[in-house]
Amino acid sequence: MIRISDTIEQFIKEMISDTKKNMVEIQRNELANHFCCAPSQINYVLTTRFTTEKGYYIESKRGGGGCIKIYKVEYVENKPLVDIILDKIGGNITYDGGVKIIDALMEAEIITCRESNILKSVINDRTLASITNNRNKVRAEILKSSFIAIML
Incomplete structure (x- = not known):
């Protein structure tokens, strides 16, 4: 049985792969509504599945629905x-x-x-x-x- 965390992670990864910038901007509340879960569940997925160790960088903005930018890092400042x-x-x-x-x-x-x-x-x-x-x-x-x- 697939857990909601796995489903959310896969959904976000697909969104990132569909972009040419290796970056996606999401609204925490909208994503929570889409998956019928609490916004804290989205936070959990982001903090455990999209870490720097796993090749991701996250920018979070408070207010206005909780805008979050997730970057798939391959190069930073032309650094291999x-x-x-x-x-x-x-x-x-x-x-x-x-x-x-x-x-x-x-x-x-x-x-x-x-x-x-x-x-x-x-x-x-x-x-x-x-x-x-x-x-x-x-x-x-x-x-x-x-x-x-x-x-x-």
Whole structure:
């Protein structure tokens, strides 16, 4: 059974893919009315499904029905995607943070399912079990090196 959150997410993604700008502007209340749900449900979908880790940027304006702009980020200020990803990883990253980035790249068809599975296996806590200090730092370095190799 499909949950309302999944339906709303798919609807917004289809709206974005139908535009040439990789951006869509929505009214929170109108979308809530369309799906017969509370505006807080729309907020939930936006905050959990359209994060920077997943390749989205959201601008929200208060008042006037809650206008929201959702951008599908590929390049920011002529900055290559690989640089954006490396910045997002930073000096250390948790397994969950790494998985979110990996899943977003696979969804955007930047990496394959096979590459996704390999990356997840090399950054999981079982693989890094012998590293007791700075595990998240090592995980970040592994991810950054891997993304550079895949994307360049």
